[in-house]
Amino acid sequence: MNTIRVRNLRKKYSNTEALKGVSFEVDKGEIVGFLGPNGAGKTTTMKILSCFMAASSGEATVAGHDCFTHPLLVQQKLGYLPENNPLYPDMKVYEYLRYMAELHNVPSRHIKDRIKKVAEDCGFAEKIDHVIHNLSKGYRQRIGLGATLVHDPEILILDEPTVGLDPNQIVEIRGLIKKLGREKTVILCSHVLTEVEMTCNRIVIIDQGIIAASGTAAELRHTFDAHVKLKVVIRGEQAKALGILTAIPGVKNTDTYSVREKGAYGFVITVARNRDPRPEISRIVIENGLQLLEIHRELASLESIFNQVTTAS
Amino acid sequence: MKFRHINTIMQKELQGYFNSPLAYIFMAVFLVFTSWAFFRGVFLAGQAAMRGYFALLPWVFLLLIPAITMRQFSEERKMGTMEVLLTAPVTPWEAVLGKFFASFSFLLMNLIFSLIIPAILFIIGWPDWGTIAAGYLGALFLGAAYLAIGLFISSLADSQIISFILSAVFIFALFIIGDDAVLRAVPLSLVPIFKFLGLGVHFSSILRGVLDSRDVVYYALLVFLFLHLTVANIHNRRWR
Ligand SMILES: Nc1ncnc2c1ncn2[C@@H]1O[C@H](COP(=O)(O)OP(=O)(O)OP(=O)(O)O)[C@@H](O)[C@H]1O
Ligand SMILES: [Mg+2]
Numbered sequence: 001m002n003t004i005r006v007r008n009l010r011k012k013y014s015n016t017e018a019l020k021g022v023s024f025e026v027d028k029g030e031i032v033g034f035l036g037p038n039g040a041g042k043t044t045t046m047k048i049l050s051c052f053m054a055a056s057s058g059e060a061t062v063a064g065h066d067c068f069t070h071p072l073l074v075q076q077k078l079g080y081l082p083e084n085n086p087l088y089p090d091m092k093v094y095e096y097l098r099y100m101a102e103l104h105n106v107p108s109r110h111i112k113d114r115i116k117k118v119a120e121d122c123g124f125a126e127k128i129d130h131v132i133h134n135l136s137k138g139y140r141q142r143i144g145l146g147a148t149l150v151h152d153p154e155i156l157i158l159d160e161p162t163v164g165l166d167p168n169q170i171v172e173i174r175g176l177i178k179k180l181g182r183e184k185t186v187i188l189c190s191h192v193l194t195e196v197e198m199t200c201n202r203i204v205i206i207d208q209g210i211i212a213a214s215g216t217a218a219e220l221r222h223t224f225d226a227h228v229k230l231k232v233v234i235r236g237e238q239a240k241a242l243g244i245l246t247a248i249p250g251v252k253n254t255d256t257y258s259v260r261e262k263g264a265y266g267f268v269i270t271v272a273r274n275r276d277p278r279p280e281i282s283r284i285v286i287e288n289g290l291q292l293l294e295i296h297r298e299l300a301s302l303e304s305i306f307n308q309v310t311t312a313s
Numbered sequence: 314m315k316f317r318h319i320n321t322i323m324q325k326e327l328q329g330y331f332n333s334p335l336a337y338i339f340m341a342v343f344l345v346f347t348s349w350a351f352f353r354g355v356f357l358a359g360q361a362a363m364r365g366y367f368a369l370l371p372w373v374f375l376l377l378i379p380a381i382t383m384r385q386f387s388e389e390r391k392m393g394t395m396e397v398l399l400t401a402p403v404t405p406w407e408a409v410l411g412k413f414f415a416s417f418s419f420l421l422m423n424l425i426f427s428l429i430i431p432a433i434l435f436i437i438g439w440p441d442w443g444t445i446a447a448g449y450l451g452a453l454f455l456g457a458a459y460l461a462i463g464l465f466i467s468s469l470a471d472s473q474i475i476s477f478i479l480s481a482v483f484i485f486a487l488f489i490i491g492d493d494a495v496l497r498a499v500p501l502s503l504v505p506i507f508k509f510l511g512l513g514v515h516f517s518s519i520l521r522g523v524l525d526s527r528d529v530v531y532y533a534l535l536v537f538l539f540l541h542l543t544v545a546n547i548h549n550r551r552w553r
Contacts, residue, residue: 047396050396050400051399051400052396052399052400071402072402072403072404073402075400075401075402075403076402078400080400082393082396082397082400084393086392086393086394086396086397087394087397088325088329088392088394089392090329090332090333091325091328091329091332095325095328099321099325100397100401102317102318102321103318103321103322103398103401103402103403104401104402105315105317105402147397
């Protein structure tokens, strides 16, 4: 059974249609990266899943409960970190966590232990007595994350949790999310590809309010392998090699690049969808009296898939 | 509706008042101003009564209560913490009541401090306890009504200043519509309605020392109406 199920979700703000029929599923235990450029509709989708606002139409279920009709049941199972991590600046860290614990119905006798646990897990135990606005951004981010965990939710929704952090902190927070993902179902919104690729087992790409692609990083590469490139290094006459390569079936396009070795030339070959011309290349190059020094197959980077998918329209 | 949620929100709000200088400024202004109003009456008229003091209260409240309520929801919206509050398993009624009771407790605290004045009266003369009790009761009702209106307006406006000004203007309007000067200007058929709606009419009626159930019902309805409007406004974004 899907932990999160979204069916044909639409959301119209006063003048823009932010979601135009979004559907996707998240299974129990998955860490799903929700990826898209600015304004794609990521935050809008998460606000609907967290029952902060209602969709204009469509269906969203979290942990078996409908977001529209049973918001309290959904929210009880959900840890939600809103975009920009809003916190009450005047509160002390433990006051804020206690506040969140009480609002999430953690029994009084467990609150202390829970606060202690999340403070240790998220690495802000030493700041527990500080006033929030005196803390650095990195600590505030950890506190925001800690607050979403205080009632030990089954499901986590994190909207850009690493924005504005320095590289070391980013690595730490990603590690933390990965660790959390062992026990929980996680949706991680981001427009940073590497982040999603490193932390998530599956990626959903949204663009202009519709789902543009979804799958594991490997599946996405496979689907979009129109972008597979071969790098070939040949010793011999450049013009002749170029002619031969371009004529091989399955080769869409050939470019040259320079290599260090004397008398050798590099070629970048764009391969047609679902073709693998490598055996053909090695045979024909040698038959023509040229020396084949290297063939390297470059998988489409997620970067290029992302660009391809989100700039199509 | 969970009492624990209301209590949690109320405690947090109250603590929030005292984390900012506003609460202390409020208390100081309230006490200085009301004592001045009172002792002026004592020295000028030579009477140990609190009538002048209570007559002044609606105007003091008019400036001070919007200052309490202006940040209640405006600030949460502006800072984005509204999202934190409303994505917790908390109903809008719990959030609204938590905030309302917090501001009401704060008002109650101020009124309790101001009990120094009747205490002094007790020393310098024999006060009229009936009037004083009625006056304090009226002040609580009136304050609750102002607070509910202010809370509603803070749920509409993102800016604290706008929230303050709108609340003060709206409360002022509602206060004076039952006033004779206004009544003379409206069609005769509307006079009873204006008279019933006017905040001031009911307050002076309580001050007279007669506790009429109509006044109590009026204030209870007014408070309920505005709390309900606040809830509806918060709920609004959850509707399709
Ligand atoms: N409250 C709002 N009122 C009107 N339009 C809005 C509102 N919130 C978002 N939008 C619009 O809806 C679209 C989707 O916005 P959304 O915030 O969901 O994007 P996002 O994918 O989270 O982008 P980002 O990466 O910048 O956070 C945008 O065009 C945005 O301008
Ligand atoms: Mg966003």
